[in-house]
Amino acid sequence: MSDTVWIALFRGVGGKTQLPVKPLREKLSQAGFHRVATYINSGNAIVASDRPREDAHAAIAKLCAREFGFEKDIYLRSLAEWERLIAHNPFPEAAKTGKVLHAAILAAKPDNADVTALRAHAVDGEGIVVVDRVAYLHTPHGFGRSKLADKFDRGIKVSNTARNWNTVARLAGLARAAAKEA
CATH class of the missing domain: 3.30.70.1280 (SP0830-like domains)
Structure with missing residues (x-):
């Protein structure tokens, strides 16, 4: 093997x-x-x-x-x-500025209702998309300043760990x- x-x-x-x-x-x-x-x-x-x-x-x-x-x-x-995580990135433009895009590896698939509730915290330009067991968070105004990012860990309701795109x-x-x- x-x-x-x-x-x-x-x-x-x-x-x-x-x-x-x-x-x-x-x-x-x-x-x-x-x-x-x-x-x-x-x-x-x-x-x-x-x-x-x-x-x-x-x-x-x-x-x-x-x-x-x-x-x-x-x-x-x-x-x-x-490689699939990278290929399925729904925010390809954000990948060029690696600190404004994060990939969160999820332990399980989250409920659609929880993802929708998180989207309500996004301000103009921010976004969250879940592909398979990866949540992509685009926070163009800064991850540390984002209410979406702040609410993410508890709001997604599944264990996860996130890395910025530079680290990815x-x-x-x-x-x-x-x-x-x-």
Whole structure:
């Protein structure tokens, strides 16, 4: 079986919750993952493994809990899934300014009524579109100033973790590089 390149997204890293990247890379490598990379200290890792998703996810979660006391949600997406996330972006113009577009990886599909209720908080130019289990948030006036963004986490009513488009693109590049190393 050939390796799958996985993008691991750790929810809630930052502030009081730290996941130090150098020790994380070392521990992931020791756990048998290959071509390990991390991107900024906000909960992003690239690994390659021949393990199926469930096994890779369980191994990463167990390692993070044991070594770092990290017991929050971890989302695992294959490089192919990440490429689809990029391809299905409903705000292609916003992708050119990476900080005004966010992709939130959702644990489950949200109710349409909850997405509609969130749209009511959008001001002129803002938008939210859900494609599969990804919510795309366009906040042209700034994510930190957006009422839509402020209400998103509770309003979507499913566990999630979001990355701005600059991070989405950078993780894609790291994952593509890991796939070429195979």
